[in-house]
Amino acid sequence: MTDVVALTRSLVGLDTIGHDETAALKVLAPLLEGVGFVVAVAEHEPGRGTLVAEWHTDLATPPLCLSGHVDTVPLGAVTWQHEPFGELDGDRLYGRGSSDMKGGVAAIVLAAVEIAAHAPKRAGLRLVLTSAEETGSLGARHAAETVLDEPSGPLVIAEPTSNAVVHGHKGAFWLEAVATGVTAHGSMPQLGDNAVYKLARAVSRLADHGFDARPHPIMGPPTFNVGTIEGGLNTNSVPDRAVATVDVRTVAGQDHAAVLAELAHVAGQEVELRPLVDLPPVWTDPDDEWARAAEEIVLAVTGERNEPRAATYFTDASVLTPAFGGVPTIICGPGEAEQAHVTDEWCSVTRLAQSVEIFERLCVRWCGI
Structure with missing residues (x-):
């Protein structure tokens, strides 16, 4: 053998x-x-x-x-x-x-x-x-x-x-947070709509959020981490797109559809949250x-x-x-x-x-x- x-x-x-x-x-x-x-x-x-x-x-x-x-x-x-x-x-x-x-x-x-x-x-x-x-x-x-x-x-x-x-x-629920805006010359930012600012505001709200779920007696609490953030193409332009990826680790008893709805509400309407990996x-x-x-x-x-x-x-x-x-x-x-x-x-x-x-x-x- x-x-x-x-x-x-x-x-x-x-x-x-x-x-x-x-x-x-x-x-x-x-x-x-x-x-x-x-x-x-x-x-x-x-x-x-x-x-x-x-x-x-x-x-x-x-x-x-x-x-x-x-x-x-x-x-x-x-x-x-x-x-x-x-x-x-x-x-x-x-x-x-x-x-x-x-x-x-x-x-x-x-x-x-x-x-x-x-x-x-x-x-x-x-x-x-x-x-x-x-x-x-x-x-x-x-x-x-x-x-x-x-x-x-x-x-x-x-x-x-x-x-x-x-x-x-724990579950792995990976999300992409996407903000869109309007590009313009960097010397005239008032003519554009800065996607990086929108994403930054949303990420800040998410980082301060505490999940409604109770900690699991063995797994502990769910966690949230921003893993990557990217936006803009060059320094002297207003960025019209910015993207962050988010790693949420859920615990037994949490429903991922409900988690997505909760986080989307916290992030606000300036970004769209899209699932990348959904493992309960x-x-x-x-x-x-x-x-x-x-x-x-x-x-x-x-x-x-x-x-x-x-x-x-x-x-x-x-x-x-x-x-x-x-x-x-x-x-x-x-x-x-x-x-x-x-x-x-x-x-x-x-x-x-x-x-x-x-x-x-x-x-x-x-x-x-």
Whole structure:
């Protein structure tokens, strides 16, 4: 059987920085097909595919779904001290995507391969290995719209959590604020209508706004951040267009349509707010039976018990959980959350081995093996 470190290293060795995720899926598909999974790849654009693998999904109980993404973010401008496409040094496997989250993908695939040697009594398995997660879960959304039309049991997202069970994450609601005006010569500004001033006033009002929503007991309060602002073409002209992008992180219980209406009212009529990314928050009650079972499995494998927590990042669960009808969802993977997107990203070899065992035990519990 392929070793999880070797498989992770193979995946990390592939450049999937915002492109060519299908190349990584070509490494994984034969492993799954070889043990009886029915595999399909849905590309939302050439070379950018999402793999859906099904095993014994004709049983009465919906299958357990394991998911992860194979795209990665750019390396950054700072020179890496370790090989960015895979270097093993002691307990650390370095490389872009080792923690976020090719290590998690390797672990769920190898766990699924091992489980496929058995006959399920209760339910089967579904794997959803996605593209373009980093830019708004485009691959998961395309798969949900085209090939994921069957019910699902619980969902496990193998994002980096140091193998702890995480019960959800905030939503990511990214907006574009657009102000328009009338251009004129900079020496005669009274003849124009300055879009930058309009945008500045709106952004100032938004920055001072406090959301109506109560803080979530685990996620905390929703947050608001202006990420970019741009306006005008040259110094000696009145700008007739200005644009800011806004990153809103919502909490469980908030409705994004209501959030948009609230922020549009605060911003005022001088700007138009347009959604760019709309990924709702995800939360599973820690007292949920499946979540408790997952906690006990993690404790048995790692010896670590953790308090209920939420991730700061978003995941494909924002798309898959509602697509599957709001199924219980946990996030649990071998990577280190603080290693995501950093220079010299690494994943613990020990965590990788633990993760395979955790996923195998989760599969055994749900599938009835």
